[in-house]
Amino acid sequence: MLKTVVAHSEDPDSLDAVQEVIEQCKNQLNGTEPQAGILFAAIDFDFSLILEEINQVFPNLELIGCTTDGEMSSVLGFQQDSLALMLFCSDTIQIRAGVGHQVKENPIDAAKVAVEQATQKSSEQAKLCLCLPASYIGEGLTTSGESILKGLKLALNPEIPIVGGTAGDRYKFTKTYQFFGSQVLTNSLPILIFSGDILFSHGISCGWQPFGRKAVVTKSVGTVLYEVEGKSAVSFYQDYLGDRPPRAENPLAVFDGDSDSYYMRVPNTHDSEVGSINFLGDIPEKTVVQITDISRNEVIAASKISFENALKNYPGEKPTAALLFSCCCRRWLLGTRSKEEYELVEKTLDREIAVLGFYTYGEFAPLEPNGSTYFHQETFVTLLLGTE
């Protein structure tokens, strides 16, 4: 049995918001003690205060969370500047939290520490890993989603799916925070490990469309793209954006080999003098890249496709909870239509389940059931949880 409750407050006052959230939870729990929780908070809140309040009410809660670029839940739908909490109660599932630190400097070790901490607390084999790592850690520095993923894969049984998203900071791209128990952290990797008789499924979809000319990457090192067809990466973007810097709204579609399928890479920082662009993910040399743009209808439709895929792949009959991880660029580009992403998901459901989600700076999920996990951008990831 898995009981999931979700609470959501749009009150900008930290104390009022957390009290409202706790109140909502207590009303739904009816005295049942929650085992674990996930907290998503807008960047302006007083996080210490919020975590302290939660800790006082639920002292043994295995809680992780992070700051976001927008929150969504089955309580208030899509919100910004809000606080959302999901709590899990179960006798048959073990949900344990772990955290790794210095994830930028040492992602492999951080992942190892986090996984060990969580798995040591469970008596059963891990089945699913949920992660909410740092992205921006201040002073223009970022973690590497791919390195974090590599670390988690090394620390876990390779067959364990990893689902989640990197923390956000309301589209400021400066500093994000992560939560672990009552601690407010930066540059960290909080995770939840699910074991026991948990059933789950996931689905992903994107909706971006490549346009313009296809060009071959002639020089790149890791996440830094230097040259495209002998011209600087910045000038490749300038062909489309003029003298504006490369932006997250126009990520690159990266084609591997002659295949028509591609994955997305979002530009992060750039060096005008060298003409290089640092992306939020590796861009290998000799791959073919193409700039992309969005059609809002297709982006919204992608959230539905993602959710439907997850539903189709769910091994049981009735999922109890849904976790959504949608890229911040989607929210930004959808603007006032952002709420439609959640509304479409809600319409797809034939009954009420607890839904919690946030807008991320990068998503983790396998491409297909039983497949290896990838680090995504601009993507909508659905994770369904349940026991029946």
Added chain:
Amino acid sequence: MPSIDHESRIKKLEKTIRTLTKKLERSEADRQQLEIASEDRKLVLKGIIKDLENSEIALKERRKELENALSNLKTLQLKMIEAEKMSALGVMVAGIAHEINNPISFIHGNLEHAYTYFQDLLRLIELYQQNYPQPVAVIKKEIERIELDYIKEDSQKLLKSMNIGVERVRDIVLSLRTFSRLDEAEFKSIDIHQGIDSTLVILNHRLKPHPENSYGIDVIKNYGKIPFVECYPGPLNQVFMNIIANAIDAVEEGLNTPTLPDKDKYRTPTIRINTEINDDLVVIRIADSGTGISEAALLKLFDPFYTTKKIGKGTGLGLSISYQIIVDMHGGKLECSSSDLGGAEFTIVIPLVQSLGTSN
């Protein structure tokens, strides 16, 4: 309690105000970001338009390139056919020349003996007549019948003219062999005057007076003192042939065009061939008194398939092939200008030695 009610209502209102203020702040920030984004998207659109324009230009260029390539291929195909034809013709001419050469050689060789035998026989008859002045009637009758005196008188002329005829055939055969020069696909040092002369021999039938040109064509040769020239003899002879044949056409056209204003100009049909050495270059000028070449035609003169001749008369390839032979094969120059004779003047310039090519 009413006071608690009020308190809770005030609290609710305060929350609403807080929330709305926050939302307003967020909306303001979003609006600003949207304005920036809208500018950015405008730029993206401009970028796409630029891309499209560039690809349109690239496509146009590509189309031009392809059209050029196609036209070059067509030209090449026709040139190949022409070259094949010329080569086949060359082989045939060389074969015929060779076949004629042998019988003509023994006719030429035996003609002298025939002449001597004939003279001997005539002298023998004379001796008979001196020793037997009164022949029997039947011999006397036969002498009268065959007109022996006339035979004596004419036989010499007859054999001489036969000799001239054979010599002429030998000349033609030699010219044909020189012209076709099948064995000479490589650079060779030759006397170019010999090449020009053999071309003239081959074209002789068109230079002599004939029904369409009762005047014939005067050929003035001003040959300079020119050493052997390093060249491809066969192709070079082909150039002489093309240019001289064109000159003859132009001269004949002048004669047969009654509407031409200054018809008298064409009454002395002339082709003049000058050769000289200019530093390390051989300069050959072939001028004619023909109809000349218009300004417009001058521009396209060496283009493949350009012809001013009537349909079926010219392929438009002669000068274009000549141009290639002179410029590409020999590193020389081929130019055309107006001649003081009234028609056109073609100037062929080739280096005396190939390492001194003008294009190098």
